[in-house]
Amino acid sequence: MHSHLIPGVDDGAKDVQDSIQIISGLKELGFYHLITTPHTLQDIHPNTSETLKTGHLKLQGKLPEGISLNLSSEYYLDEQFQKQLNENSLMPLPGNRLLVEFSQISRPHNLEEVFFDLGIKGYQIILAHPERYLFFHKHFDYYKRIKEMGVELQVNALSLTDHYGKHVKSIAEKLIEKDMIDFIGTDIHHVKHLDSLKKVPYTKHFERLVKSGLLKNKDLTQ
């Protein structure tokens, strides 16, 4: 439910061949229902629903057997996002959910306002990889606050390893210990991530997460 598999639209799959190679690797790992979420980020990947749909069409008829690939986006909370929100041109995940991200270095000043506004407009927010926002690390209560606002949290599978660093791993584990995680995603960008994913160990935290009954990933395939 979090991946970068559309060819040539962001820092994920480069071309159709690359996309198919990653998707085939995911199938080998046991994935069948994929929702891909390329970046929509004004300054670096200024996608629109149209550019993403065009890229998605390039993969039709080429997918490995048994694979479904649905399309949404990982929306960076910037001016372009506000514009697409106002134009009603966003592409939510099932359940009117929006996967969102923002700066990993500094907290947006109006974050709660934006979340509140999206809730009023009927969107359910999923915050992508909350464990990767460094400024949250010293303010764990802030995770609780946004959860209380109804925001769902999506951990990256690779955050359960040292892939993004020990601090990110320890925050991911803490979020799991506190039963605060709603979704797990790969956030896969390229074939090298397949090897990293194969090495994710079945730790006590991973076990707690998958056995918690709290994960809502299946809700997105219905």
Ligand SMILES: [Fe+2]
């Ligand atoms: Fe991502």
